[in-house]
Amino acid sequence: MEETLRIALAYIDEHEDDLIGLWENIVRIESQSSDLDGVARLADHLDTYCDALGMGTKLYRFDGAGPALAAWTRPGPLPPVALMAHLDTVHPKGAFGEDTFRVEGDLVHGPGVYDCKGGIAVAFLAIRALLHAGYRRRQLKLLLIGDEETAHALSHEESLVLYRDHIPGCAAAFNCESGPLNGDVITRRKGGFVVSLLFQGRASHAGNAPEKGASAIREAAHKVLDIEALTDLSGTTFNCGTIQGGSGPNVVPDRCEVKVGVRFKSKEARDTALTQLREIRERVYVPGVSTELKMSAGFQAMELTEKTEPLFQIWRHASEELGHGSPQTAFTGGCSDAAYVAMEGIPVLCGVGVRGANHHALTEYAVLRSLRERARILVKTILDLPDDF
Numbered sequence: 398m399e400e401t402l403r404i405a406l407a408y409i410d411e412h413e414d415d416l417i418g419l420w421e422n423i424v425r426i427e428s429q430s431s432d433l434d435g436v437a438r439l440a441d442h443l444d445t446y447c448d449a450l451g452m453g454t455k456l457y458r459f460d461g462a463g464p465a466l467a468a469w470t471r472p473g474p475l476p477p478v479a480l481m482a483h484l485d486t487v488h489p490k491g492a493f494g495e496d497t498f499r500v501e502g503d504l505v506h507g508p509g510v511y512d513c514k515g516g517i518a519v520a521f522l523a524i525r526a527l528l529h530a531g532y533r534r535r536q537l538k539l540l541l542i543g544d545e546e547t548a549h550a551l552s553h554e555e556s557l558v559l560y561r562d563h564i565p566g567c568a569a570a571f572n573c574e575s576g577p578l579n580g581d582v583i584t585r586r587k588g589g590f591v592v593s594l595l596f597q598g599r600a601s602h603a604g605n606a607p608e609k610g611a612s613a614i615r616e617a618a619h620k621v622l623d624i625e626a627l628t629d630l631s632g633t634t635f636n637c638g639t640i641q642g643g644s645g646p647n648v649v650p651d652r653c654e655v656k657v658g659v660r661f662k663s664k665e666a667r668d669t670a671l672t673q674l675r676e677i678r679e680r681v682y683v684p685g686v687s688t689e690l691k692m693s694a695g696f697q698a699m700e701l702t703e704k705t706e707p708l709f710q711i712w713r714h715a716s717e718e719l720g721h722g723s724p725q726t727a728f729t730g731g732c733s734d735a736a737y738v739a740m741e742g743i744p745v746l747c748g749v750g751v752r753g754a755n756h757h758a759l760t761e762y763a764v765l766r767s768l769r770e771r772a773r774i775l776v777k778t779i780l781d782l783p784d785d786f
């Protein structure tokens with residue numbers, strides 16, 4: 398195994414620039430989630446790339462969402478390892494101007510350069526290095542999804558078939574999502590969902606006949622306070638983030654809509670939150686106003702599995718041995734697809750893509766040299782997995 402590692406690390410050093418080239422190419426193919434052509438062009442580009450590496454591939458196509466791509470090396474004697482990332486970004490085409498991949502010193506700027514196209518480049522550098530070193534003990538699977546940034550709302554969660562098809566039976570997974578700047582690794586994440594509360598009351602002239610009206614806004618005001626009071630800062634949080642309603646100060650409002658963002662730590666906490674919201678919906682403060690509750694897409698929480706900690710220890714050991722520091726585990730309120738892997742009981746480390754900051758903002762950046770660093774740790778971690786893992 399020592400010799401395999403030596404060859405793979407040497408390959409990474411020799412081909413780092415090559416992969417920076419791939420990184421640049423895929424950032425230049427702009428791919429906001431709703432830009433289905435953009436996401437499809439990126440998926441096709443990477444499909445061809447995988448093909449050239451001798452990997453098997455499958456493109457999944459969906460109505461209303463960009464495609465997802467699965468690729469795999471030959472099966473080995475031990476259970477496979479999955480590398481994941483997403484193809485879509487949050488940035489509308491042109492948001493970064495003409496120069497969409499800009500290197501300044503050790504930082505690189507561009508749409509999705511950090512979240513999470515740098516992670517795609519990390520995954521490819523690791524796969525290429527392992528293949529070059531003759532590693533055949535475990536099949537390597539690459540899973541790239543096309544509507545992650547919308548919580549899979551665009552495909553109505555149909556894109557999750559990618560994980561159902563390829564995650565069961567894996568020994569471990571690595572989500573090459575945007576990584577914390579300090580090199581920490583995410584092992585737990587909150588889940589989240591959004592619900593809309595639709596209030597339907599009765600309109601009436603506010604001057605002539607206020608008693609004939611039933612104010613949807615008044616009902617909403619009570620329930621906004623009820624919902625926000627559920628927040629437990631150390632557990633589940635409820636944020637009434639938008640409110641819309643009414644037509645003018647002289648009309649008793651017959652309609653109001655409140656959108657609530659909920660973040661939770663476990664599947665159990667998610668179910669509790671939903672029950673609490675349904676209870677609040679049932680209450681009536683203003684007779685004549687009805688309340689409807691509508692769920693939209695969301696993420697499950699990423700919870701620890703039995704082998705998450707052992708997997709992290711292998712990663713940390715690899716990082717230390719290679720001189721890349723001693724990372725800690727991180728728990729964040731942001732969601733990711735790693736949740737769907739952990740739900741299957743498969744240990745997963747998240748945020749192992751390039752290091753950087755400011756995702757979802759025009760100031761998004763990644764550390765250029767973290768591409769090499771992350772690929773090195775990833776390769777050593779995969780090689781160090783015990784056979785019975």
Ligand SMILES: [Zn+2]
Nearest residue numbers: 512513574575
């Ligand atoms: Zn992301």
